[in-house]
Amino acid sequence: MSKALGLQPLDSPIAEGWYPTLAVLLILAGLGSTASFFVYEVTTTKFSRNLRRELSLSIVASLFLGFGLLFLLLWTGVYV
């Protein structure tokens, strides 16, 4: 309808065809970095643990997982 009026249609920021790919890739990357976070947690003792390293690992993992979950929701039809 909007096209008929010569208006510029509003598109999603990322083409919808990319949602499945992005969901899979981002969640895989997120799970990988989550694994490295947990490996770090269990291989260090409370004397040798470095908060900065823990934070950087977990922030990377949560960014990947957060965006991955978003695209998973969108892929399954839950348009948030």
Added chain:
Amino acid sequence: MLSPTRLILISAVSLYIAVYADAQELLEIQDLDREVDLTSQLAKVTHSLTIKNVGKVQTQQYAVCFPADASAQLAFLEVVEGESDDAAPLPASPVILDTQPGNASCWGVHLSQALQPGATSELDVYAVFTKLQHAFPAHIQQAEPQRVLYQDSAYVLSPYSIATQTTKFKLPTRRLESWTKHAPSTHTGSLLKYGPYKQTPGFAATPLRLHYENNAPFAEVMKLEREIEVSHWGNVYVEERYELKHGGAKHQGVWSRLEYMQDPGRNGPASIRELVAHLPRSARWLYFKDDIGNVSTSAVRFGFDKVEALLHPRYPLFGGWKVQFTFGWSMPLRDFVARLSGSHMQLSLPLSSPLQGVIVDDLTVKVVLPEGASNIRPSTPFPMQTSGDGRKFSYLDTTGRPVLTLRKINLVPDHNKEFSVTYQMPLLAILWEPIYLTIAVMAAFGGVMAYVRCEFTISRDSKWLAEQAREKMVDLTSRLQALLAGRSAAIAILDDTDIASVDLARRTAEAALHESDAELKELQGEFTRLPGFKKGGEVASLLEAERALQGSALQLSHQRVSLLREGLSTMEISSRLERHEQGVAERQEDVAGQLEALTLIA
């Protein structure tokens, strides 16, 4: 006391009365064709007429009147001037004329231009009434056809005198039980014709009653709630909650599904077997459910210009029977939302029910815009009750999504036009949703980080203390390893540095060694402070051996440089320094062995 608004209203009405009182004297209808379409549950009335100004002054007002009892059921009124179909409808509003009898209700129409004395103009009036065809008998059995009564006047109700008028009633079938005759009047097939009548005065009326068969399903949506939810990630959800009933002759006696299915043509002819919905072409992911769950008896056809859904309720609807269900679908965002400029968006889509041939008693449209949308302005094809202060909490919301609510009663299919809502929404605001997800995941990681820092030991016994000491030992040993590796690396650089810059490199290496000396000392202190640590001697001897190693390595590099400066060949240099190199290698082995021994203890 009268409020100012009431005073304004009263003066406006009295002004209208004055204007229309004049207009009635001025205008005359030369020719009027009325067509009343009774083939559905509605009464669609069309007047095609020519008006003439027979007065001495110009006028711009025309009044259209209907019987007062019918007016209460008037759902839709449109007056168009001229012959062209795409002319804009003229504004119409209720008026009270001083000549009007009690059984008439009138609407004033403002013509697009004043009608000069002697001039004529053509008008088309289109009015749709609901619930004017009353079932008679009011109760029927399953196999009986539905008969209805319709009451009207053989003359068109009008404040003006009419030179010539004819009326045609289009009936759904040719089965007409009885009708009021008013010469000249004829009945042919499913058409009833009254007139032409000549020179009828203003507000002339002669009642007529038609009793005929109408098996059109009287599908009446008592309450419809539409919810339109926009997601800027690419989708528009529409969900409609229906309370629907069959508004025709009430069913009485038993009902047999067997008979109903054996003879679908004659058994229950007026029942609602299915509902047909016409959705936009790009509609997808349809669902049709009720309180029990999914209603599987439905079919969808994807066409070129629309998606047609055939909804079969769980049971057919006879007169008076009701059904409640939910019907929903999704549509791609780009077909329904446009970007006007910058962060201004416009949503436009059909306003009312996609079900064909239904009347809607009470329609509520809720437009749920993404969180962060502001400056929300609706634009509807006709006036609607509007409120915009609602909030809805849906997926990943914190402050809630703004909800715009539009409401109107008594709608017919003619109301199903497009409406639009403009709003403002920063383009980056949709990033809040992934950020919320990220924060949630981050909180889980934070929980893990907090958990590993907690100490759940109930009693700090000797075993626990020993474990603590071992962990500390492991930590110290790995730090020592790292420190020593760093020192070796600092020296090893000298071997690969060229002659020109070797002095600077050596100074840097020496400074690094000197700096780490302090750290080594501190580490040694920590080792000795470990509770129950008995290997202080081993640590001291390791550090001693390491210091000796670094000293001799530095010396070796020094000698190599001076020999190179003397101009000796590489072969000669390596033969001269062979013993020294061996010494360094032995020391290296010694240090590595001691370090390994210490690591094994840990």
